Amino acid sequence: MARIVMKFGGTSVAGTERxxxxxxxxxxxxxxxxxxxxxxxxxxxxxxxxVNFCREANPLYDPAEYDVVVASGEQVTSGLLALTLxxxxxxxxxxxxxxxxxxxxxxxxxxxxxEIDAPRLRESMAAGEIAVIPGFxxxxxxxxxxxxxRGGSDTSAVAIAAAVDADRCDIYTDVxxxxxxxxxIVARARKIPYVSYEEMLELASVGAKVLQTRSVSLAMKHNVxxxxxxxxxxxxxxxxDTLPGTMIVSEDEMQKILxxxxxxxxxxxxxxxxxxxxxxxxxxxxxxxxxxxDIFTPLGEAGINVDMIIQNVGRDKGxxxxxxTVPQAELARAQALLEDKKETLGFNRIITDSKxxxxxxxxxxxxxxxxxxxxxxxxxxxxxxxxxxxxxSEIKVSVLIDEDExxxxxxxxxxxxxxxxxxxxx
Ligand code: ADP
Ligand code: ASP
Ligand code: MG
Numbered sequence: 001m002a003r004i005v006m007k008f009g010g011t012s013v014a015g016t017e018r019x020x021x022x023x024x025x026x027x028x029x030x031x032x033x034x035x036x037x038x039x040x041x042x043x044x045x046x047x048x049x050x051v052n053f054c055r056e057a058n059p060l061y062d063p064a065e066y067d068v069v070v071a072s073g074e075q076v077t078s079g080l081l082a083l084t085l086x087x088x089x090x091x092x093x094x095x096x097x098x099x100x101x102x103x104x105x106x107x108x109x110x111x112x113x114x115e116i117d118a119p120r121l122r123e124s125m126a127a128g129e130i131a132v133i134p135g136f137x138x139x140x141x142x143x144x145x146x147x148x149x150r151g152g153s154d155t156s157a158v159a160i161a162a163a164v165d166a167d168r169c170d171i172y173t174d175v176x177x178x179x180x181x182x183x184x185i186v187a188r189a190r191k192i193p194y195v196s197y198e199e200m201l202e203l204a205s206v207g208a209k210v211l212q213t214r215s216v217s218l219a220m221k222h223n224v225x226x227x228x229x230x231x232x233x234x235x236x237x238x239x240x241d242t243l244p245g246t247m248i249v250s251e252d253e254m255q256k257i258l259x260x261x262x263x264x265x266x267x268x269x270x271x272x273x274x275x276x277x278x279x280x281x282x283x284x285x286x287x288x289x290x291x292x293x294d295i296f297t298p299l300g301e302a303g304i305n306v307d308m309i310i311q312n313v314g315r316d317k318g319x320x321x322x323x324x325t326v327p328q329a330e331l332a333r334a335q336a337l338l339e340d341k342k343e344t345l346g347f348n349r350i351i352t353d354s355k356x357x358x359x360x361x362x363x364x365x366x367x368x369x370x371x372x373x374x375x376x377x378x379x380x381x382x383x384x385x386x387x388x389x390x391x392x393s394e395i396k397v398s399v400l401i402d403e404d405e406x407x408x409x410x411x412x413x414x415x416x417x418x419x420x421x422x423x424x425x426x
Contacts, residue, residue, distance in 0.1 A: 002167040003035040003125065007135065007157035010044035011174040012231035013077045016084070022231060023084040025172070028239045030090060030130055037121065037131040037164060039157040040081055042073025047136075047150070063108035067137075067147045070109075071097070074134030074153070082132040092130040095121060097137035097145065102156065104138035104146045111138055111146035112214070113155065116163035125164065133160060154215035162222035169219070169226045170241055171211065176230035177246035178203075178210055180419040181271040185410050188420040192269065194247050196254045199269050199364055202396050206360035207274030219248060251364070267369035268417040273406050274358045277307065278331040279388060282322045282338065284348035287314035292322060294345055295338070302337055304330045308358070308389040308400055322347075323389055325400060328354050356388065357406040360398040361413060373397045379416035385409050 008022050030036045050070045054061045078094040085092035100118050104111035125131055135153025138146045148155050161169035179189040197220035204213040219226045229245030285291055310323040326334045366372050389400040
């Protein structure tokens, strides 16, 4: 007998028929005598619809009221799943964020899980009742409803798994695992049976939206066993967790798996893209000590996350151009803030471009392989793709390119690093 948290994303609960299929998968897990908690997202497209209502009602909406609106999507699916399970003869009840409670802190619309003190949830699970929990939502210190940022149901699931000390946290979605890149872009992307927390964290943070970044860091912190798998299975199929998905494992476990299978680690494990960045160029910034600190300190203080940075070699007259990227959603705020300080910063112009994309290659193998960045630059150059900015970490190289070239770049790199699946017939 095991204690299992199962999470189902938006496409998995996108209507009553899909919810019935989910209920079947849940019932199969519970029937084996397991204790089960289920975390659900809102129906696919529902959160976008609710966000739009908020924008229509008030473009400068209050994030606390936004949370009241957008959290409702998950409330609907949790109630519907509990009803469907009951119709199948299972004992089930819903637990809303404030009922557990899922205590969160920090900003509305982007809240972080503080703690989940769930003795009643554990009791109810131990008594054989299936707990159905709306993802994405929590409650603030002031007792108001909060939400955890887009894709936040993954984080809810991992936080609940940690709180109930679950044996597994199964994340069911519309693909059957984590792939070498988004399988919707590269048909030859391959499923990765095991990926380390570190690699998954990096992949998620550079745009692989299959898991929310915070869910991975939380899983790593609390050692939660996370598995990604598909909910799109036939009614008669064996329980989905007997089919291989992707298991997120510790680096030690990964080493063992590689040794046992006699496999060498490739330099690149996966490729991700992110179209939500924007590029900012400040021209003719004074080329003197302290100039860049004066630019980036106020941005940091305003909570604007600057990612890639390039400072050109100084031109004549002691001036230089500074290029950097910020999330597209923060661009207007960053621009206003810098315009405000134009006199003191002494730059000439701000040029911005939202039609950019960040392409990243990620892999633990980079620590021991050389030439990873060179392969990337050459493969892109061969296709005439211009690199506008570069950033690196120990296990990642990212480049900024024209947004229109995103799909081409991902495909070209996938081939260049030998990640393409072989032909079935081969
Ligand atoms: P859910 O609604 O279940 O949370 P998401 O849409 O948030 O699902 O995440 C699943 C999607 O993530 C997939 O449909 C796929 O297009 C995308 N994705 C991006 N990168 C990857 C990757 N490396 N492996 C698998 N899926 C990926
Ligand atoms: N429904 C929320 C969203 O669309 C949370 C989630 O699905 O994880 O972002
Ligand atoms: Mg998601």
